[in-house]
Amino acid sequence: MLEYQNKLKPETWPSPCFVTDLALLRKNVEILDRVQLRTGAKIMLALKCFSQWMTFPVLSRAMRGPLYGCCASSPDEARLAKEDFCGEVHAFAAAWSEEELAETLRYADHIVFNSFAQWKRFKPLVKKAEAERGMEIECGLRLNPEHSEGAVPIYDPCSPGSRLGIRPSAFEAALAEDPQALDGISGLHFHTLCEQNSDCLARTLEAVEKHFGKYFHQMKWINFGGGHHISRDDYDVELLCQCIEHVRDTYKVQVYLEPGEAVALNAGVLVATVLDVVQADMPIAILDTSAACHMPDVMEMPYRPNIIGSGEAGEKAFTCRLAGKSCLAGDVIGEYSFDNVLEPGDKLVFLDMAIYSMVKTTTFNGLRLPSIAIWDSETDQRRVTRTFGYEDFRSRL
Numbered sequence: 382m383l384e385y386q387n388k389l390k391p392e393t394w395p396s397p398c399f400v401t402d403l404a405l406l407r408k409n410v411e412i413l414d415r416v417q418l419r420t421g422a423k424i425m426l427a428l429k430c431f432s433q434w435m436t437f438p439v440l441s442r443a444m445r446g447p448l449y450g451c452c453a454s455s456p457d458e459a460r461l462a463k464e465d466f467c468g469e470v471h472a473f474a475a476a477w478s479e480e481e482l483a484e485t486l487r488y489a490d491h492i493v494f495n496s497f498a499q500w501k502r503f504k505p506l507v508k509k510a511e512a513e514r515g516m517e518i519e520c521g522l523r524l525n526p527e528h529s530e531g532a533v534p535i536y537d538p539c540s541p542g543s544r545l546g547i548r549p550s551a552f553e554a555a556l557a558e559d560p561q562a563l564d565g566i567s568g569l570h571f572h573t574l575c576e577q578n579s580d581c582l583a584r585t586l587e588a589v590e591k592h593f594g595k596y597f598h599q600m601k602w603i604n605f606g607g608g609h610h611i612s613r614d615d616y617d618v619e620l621l622c623q624c625i626e627h628v629r630d631t632y633k634v635q636v637y638l639e640p641g642e643a644v645a646l647n648a649g650v651l652v653a654t655v656l657d658v659v660q661a662d663m664p665i666a667i668l669d670t671s672a673a674c675h676m677p678d679v680m681e682m683p684y685r686p687n688i689i690g691s692g693e694a695g696e697k698a699f700t701c702r703l704a705g706k707s708c709l710a711g712d713v714i715g716e717y718s719f720d721n722v723l724e725p726g727d728k729l730v731f732l733d734m735a736i737y738s739m740v741k742t743t744t745f746n747g748l749r750l751p752s753i754a755i756w757d758s759e760t761d762q763r764r765v766t767r768t769f770g771y772e773d774f775r776s777r778l
Contacts, residue, residue: 382689382732388758389650391728395765396654397670397751401735404759405648406439409612413643414447416611416618420625422636423449425471427607428458430641430736434465435755435766440644443467452607452639456484463488471604471639473523473570475544477503486510486518493521493570493604496547497555497562504565521568521604522547528588530574530581533682539573546571549592563599568634572606576642579621582609586624597632604637611643642736649735650689651676651751655727656706663716664701666723671705673712674748676734677741685715687732692718699723707746744774 394400413424426440428451440446443466450469451462462470472485473493482503486492492507494500500522511518525546529539538545547555555562573585582605590597597603605625610616625636653670672679679686694700697718705712742750753767 385758386689386730388761389652389730389756391652391730393763394652394754395752395768396652396728397668397675398652398754398765399649399734399739399751400652400754400756401433401436401645401649403436403439403755403757406436406645409644409646409648410440410447412612412618413640416622416625416638417447417449420622420636421629422625422638423469425449425469425637425639426451426466426644427639427641428452428462429454429740430607431645432458432461432740433645433735433753433755434461435753437466441466441468448644450490453485453489456481456488459485459488471637479503479506482506483510487514489518490516491519491521491568493523493568495523495545497522497551500566501562507565519567519602520565521570521602522566524552524569524571524589524593526571526573526585526588526592528573528585530577530585533575535681536575538575552593563596566600568600568602568604569593569596570604570606572604572608572639574606574608576610577608578610578613578615579617579624582624583620586628594632597628597634600632600634602635602637603628603632604639607639607641609638609640609643610646611640612646613643645735647733649733649738651731651734651738653729653731655723655725655729657725658701658723661702664699664723666701666703667706668703668714668729669706670731670751671707671712671745671748672714673705673707673709674743674745675705675751676714676731676738677743678737679714680711686734688717689730689732690719691729694718703729707748709745744777747774749774 426448438444440448451466452471453459453462459470459472470489471491472489475495523546525548571589629636653668655666657667659665694716697720699722700718702716703714750769754765756763
């Protein structure tokens with residue numbers, strides 16, 4: 382990784398700065414495309430995870446990439462998908478307001494509802510949008526098979542108290558009340574995983590088929606949702622393909638997957654700078670970035686991001702705690718060790734920072750958002766595509 386850092390030349394970038402490596406994005410989507418080519422599945426980019434639109438030419442089938450489209454969770458994501466990715470647009474929300482759905486229907490090809498009640502309420506709105514656009518908009522329902530694969534509770538769509546998806550008992554009750562409730566529904570969607578391997582999908586699929594498989598024959602498509610870590614080194618791609626082929630062949634449906642992390646996994650870094658080192662129970666290096674503002678998953682999951690050249694606390698000569706510059710006392714990234722004492726001006730490169738980072742940053746304390754850049758590690762072409770200043774802070778308030 383030190384060789385990679387030397388190629389990156391962290392001292393040449395603004396700080397803090399998110400840098401996405403186009404070569405690593407291409408490597409990831411090549412893996413995804415092999416799944417598509419073998420199985421006929423269509424893989425979509427989950428914009429909630431990664432929305433850096435300047436990279437879309439590498440990802441979109443409409444340009445130079447292999448992916449068929451995007452899945453969106455809001456009107457703005459749907460518009461970005463339609464205008465900049467130029468592929469299929471699928472949209473899901475835990476609940477739609479009439480205004481949001483009407484706007485989303487200008488762009489979406491598939492709309493997935495979280496309940497029969499929302500589907501019944503908004504069916505006329507879908508029909509109106511179809512007439513205005515002169516096309517069919519595919520409608521689906523999200524399922525909750527009540528099968529959890531042990532994800533971190535905050536990210537577990539099938540935790541006992543989850544609001545996401547229709548549970549088997551509710552599904553059966555809705556059809557008992559109205560046997561025509563599935564009229565107009567062309568697909569079913571389940572999203573139950575988070576950063577998991579295909580053995581988790583295989584077990585989940587058994588639960589989904591047990592509760593809902595009898596309805597699959599009525600459908601045109603089945604969406605396996607996201608959470609599939611397909612581009613991870615230890616991911617069992619063969620088992621994934623078997624799961625897809627089983628559903629495809631058994632029910633004669635189009636299978637969709639909508640990973641986010643698998644598209645940009647390990648394809649981006651965050652370049653940061655040491656501002657000061659203070660002493661508490663151990664040395665604390667205060668950085669020009671912030672866990673709270675710039676990498677909130679560090680605190681939400683929580684987890685400790687990897688840094689090039691670092692080790693676990695006590696592993697190398699100098700151990701310290703890394704902290705952000707916000708006023709939040711708990712703005713702490715973690716404890717690390719380095720070969721040398723950290724000094725103001727030293728650059729640190731945080732790994733795997735393309736996913737759930739740029740899309741979740743905040744301007745708490747008025748801290749400026751990290752700059753955004755693209756870099757091709759194969760050609761060394763580099764470009765800072767966005768910097769932020771006072772007007773970005775002021776205009777959102």
